[in-house]
Amino acid sequence: MLAFLVQRISQAFLVMFVISVIAFAIQDGLGDPLQEMVGMSVSEEEREAIREELGLNDPMVVQYLRFAGNALQGDLGNSYFYSKPTLEVIAEHLPATLELVIGASLIIVFLSVPIGVYAAIRPQAWLSKFFMGVSTVGISIPVFLTAIVLIQLFSIGVTVNWFPSDTGWGQWLNDFFSTEGGLPSYGRGDELTHLFGTWESGFFTGTGLMHLVLPSVSLASIMLPLFIRLIRAEMMEVLQSDYVRYARAKGLSAGRINFLHALKNTMLPVITVGGVQIGIMVAYTILTETVFQWPGVGLMFLEAITRSDIPLIVAYLMVVGLIFVVTNTLVDLIYGLVNPTVKLTGKKA
Amino acid sequence: MTTATVSRWDRFRESFFWYSFKRDKVAIVSFSVLLLMVLAAVFAPLLAPADPYDLALINIMNSELPPVGLSGADPAFPLGTDAQGRDLLSTILYGTRVSLMIGFGAVVLQAFLGILFGLLAGYLGGKVDAVLMRIADVQLSFSTLMVAIIVGAVFKASFGNLMFGEIAIYMLIFIIGVAEWPQIARTVRASVLAEKKKEYVDAAKVMGFGTRRIMFRHILPNTLSPIFVIATVQIANAIISEAALSFLGLGMPETQPSLGSLIKSGFDYIQSGSWWITLIPGLVLVVLVLVINLLGDWLRDVMNPRLYKG
Numbered sequence: 001m002l003a004f005l006v007q008r009i010s011q012a013f014l015v016m017f018v019i020s021v022i023a024f025a026i027q028d029g030l031g032d033p034l035q036e037m038v039g040m041s042v043s044e045e046e047r048e049a050i051r052e053e054l055g056l057n058d059p060m061v062v063q064y065l066r067f068a069g070n071a072l073q074g075d076l077g078n079s080y081f082y083s084k085p086t087l088e089v090i091a092e093h094l095p096a097t098l099e100l101v102i103g104a105s106l107i108i109v110f111l112s113v114p115i116g117v118y119a120a121i122r123p124q125a126w127l128s129k130f131f132m133g134v135s136t137v138g139i140s141i142p143v144f145l146t147a148i149v150l151i152q153l154f155s156i157g158v159t160v161n162w163f164p165s166d167t168g169w170g171q172w173l174n175d176f177f178s179t180e181g182g183l184p185s186y187g188r189g190d191e192l193t194h195l196f197g198t199w200e201s202g203f204f205t206g207t208g209l210m211h212l213v214l215p216s217v218s219l220a221s222i223m224l225p226l227f228i229r230l231i232r233a234e235m236m237e238v239l240q241s242d243y244v245r246y247a248r249a250k251g252l253s254a255g256r257i258n259f260l261h262a263l264k265n266t267m268l269p270v271i272t273v274g275g276v277q278i279g280i281m282v283a284y285t286i287l288t289e290t291v292f293q294w295p296g297v298g299l300m301f302l303e304a305i306t307r308s309d310i311p312l313i314v315a316y317l318m319v320v321g322l323i324f325v326v327t328n329t330l331v332d333l334i335y336g337l338v339n340p341t342v343k344l345t346g347k348k349a
Numbered sequence: 350m351t352t353a354t355v356s357r358w359d360r361f362r363e364s365f366f367w368y369s370f371k372r373d374k375v376a377i378v379s380f381s382v383l384l385l386m387v388l389a390a391v392f393a394p395l396l397a398p399a400d401p402y403d404l405a406l407i408n409i410m411n412s413e414l415p416p417v418g419l420s421g422a423d424p425a426f427p428l429g430t431d432a433q434g435r436d437l438l439s440t441i442l443y444g445t446r447v448s449l450m451i452g453f454g455a456v457v458l459q460a461f462l463g464i465l466f467g468l469l470a471g472y473l474g475g476k477v478d479a480v481l482m483r484i485a486d487v488q489l490s491f492s493t494l495m496v497a498i499i500v501g502a503v504f505k506a507s508f509g510n511l512m513f514g515e516i517a518i519y520m521l522i523f524i525i526g527v528a529e530w531p532q533i534a535r536t537v538r539a540s541v542l543a544e545k546k547k548e549y550v551d552a553a554k555v556m557g558f559g560t561r562r563i564m565f566r567h568i569l570p571n572t573l574s575p576i577f578v579i580a581t582v583q584i585a586n587a588i589i590s591e592a593a594l595s596f597l598g599l600g601m602p603e604t605q606p607s608l609g610s611l612i613k614s615g616f617d618y619i620q621s622g623s624w625w626i627t628l629i630p631g632l633v634l635v636v637l638v639l640v641i642n643l644l645g646d647w648l649r650d651v652m653n654p655r656l657y658k659g
Contacts, residue, residue, distance in 0.1 A: 140639040283495035305502045
């Protein structure tokens with residue numbers, strides 16, 4: 001176990017090192033801090049002097065070490081656009097993204113577990129087949145398209161007049177296929193509760209929650225089919241195992257077997273895969289936040305790209321890299337703890 | 350020469366592959382739809398009523414016309430027009446062409462990288478294997494889309510908007526190909542590990558063939574069927590990634606739109622009620638990706654390799 005721990009943690013450090021080298025290379029290759037600092041009129045000699053003073057003429061290794069040293073002390077430079085430390089800018093935008101991810105995760109957990117379990121227990125039922133069909137289609141729909149369709153349906157609203165409206169049933173059918181709209185599709189609303197530090201929460205006001213609905217549903221829609229399929233597959237495998245058959249032979253009730261005994265062992269792989277997927281959600285938050293103009297880190301990153309705000313891009317890379325590495329390492333460690341038979345990768349058995 | 354092709358055709362007609370295709374309605378429908386879309390995309394210059402790249406033909410007065418069937422439609426534009434007055438049907442045909450081109454190109458690149466690295470890792474083992482698979486793991490844990498977004502962002506920042514727009518097709522093929530190679534490399538490596546233990550490899554070694562010859566002439570042909578399956582699914586993934594990048598503004602420019610950039614340019618007008626500019630290309634994209642995914646599922650069932658499905 002100790003060897004496993006040491007190996008995983010040292011690997012995490014190695015990955016973080018590689019990320020920092022890439023980030024440094026981007027900063028070095030793209031950003032010319034001099035151009036941001038001085039105007040056109042400054043002579044070449046003066047430029048050279050500033051360059052020397054900033055240490056831009058030092059060897060690469062020295063420059064990297066300085067970059068890494070500053071990063072370890074929480075200093076990733078100042079954003080060109082916000083003229084503030086980049087980490088401060090990210091800290092301001094992070095709560096919005098976290099709340100979006102929390103909202104989406106809640107939807108995923110509360111929908112995927114019942115649906116997946118149901119589809120595993122009754123694989124032949126038409127409802128199961130319907131859910132599996134929907135999830136196949138769902139995987140093929142990009143997240144931004146789901147978001148756009150949701151906006152059209154529930155924010156703008158759709159009025160249908162396919163049926164003759166002079167008859168009662170025609171009007172009823174028209175109303176049935178029409179949608180109200182009215183749900184907010186832009187930003188987080190203006191009633192946010194201040195929690196602590198830079199955390200402004202939308203969870204405690206009506207408008208805040210309303211603003212969360214469409215973005216979280218969109219973000220959840222990309223992961224939901226994956227989780228339903230995973231839970232169904234795992235659960236079906238568990239239901240085939242000997243101990244479930246034994247429990248049946250003992251005469252335990254179906255509910256007790258399914259939900260107490262089988263579900264417990266289903267959730268183990270689901271939780272580990274889920275941990276990794278939450279990290280992957282970061283990429284999808286960029287898309288979701290763009291559609292809904294959600295003021296989180298994803299939108300901030302995209303704006304930083306259009307503004308060529310190199311320090312902010314680099315800081316985002318480092319922070320996101322850190323989040324990925326920490327979640328992946330934790331998930332691996334937890335999995336190693338719960339399931340001691342896990343093999344060390346890269347070692348001969 | 351002729352006899353050889355005839356017998357091959359006969360062999361194909363009696364194969365399990367053709368047999369199961371004939372019996373699977375979903376596969377037949379998906380394949381027909383895909384074939385139709387590919388043909389429409391290939392012959393877009395002949396089929397499209399207008400040339401969306403020709404600025405002289407565009408009339409801004411025709412902008413935001415709805416599709417036929419809605420009030421205010423012009424029969425000259427069956428699917429309506431976009432915000433610049435381009436015929437939506439023509440832009441969609443050309444856009445599908447661009448999306449498919451990037452999808453195929455990216456998969457060819459990732460298949461090349463994936464097969465090469467997968468073979469090396471699986472056959473040579475040891476340090477080569479450890480290093481290559483560690484890189485693949487790290488890249489996969491970051492999600493291919495994230496890697497593509499970051500590489501795209503860096504390219505865009507270093508080339509500048511104009512330059513990036515001109516070479517966007519090649520950039521996107523490169524970005525998506527490099528971001529997704531681990532998927533194929535892992536599959537290839539897994540099959541190579543299984544193949545390597547078989548007797549024919551031992552026989553080839555005894556006969557004194559070189560490592561390169563054994564890898565490419567003996568093992569590679571036996572790993573092709575899982576590669577084929579995963580490559581199909583990867584085309585769908587590449588098309589989605591391209592659409593996502595274009596939607597973020599890191600992909601095709603509006604002057605030479607793909608399906609993704611059509612959706613993006615239409616999204617700005619959805620609040621004004623012109624839903625067709627964004628939703629019709631969106632529907633085309635979903636259908637395209639869906640039929641490719643369904644075909645991939647069917648292929649996997651037929652060939653039934655033990656696949657890593659990410």
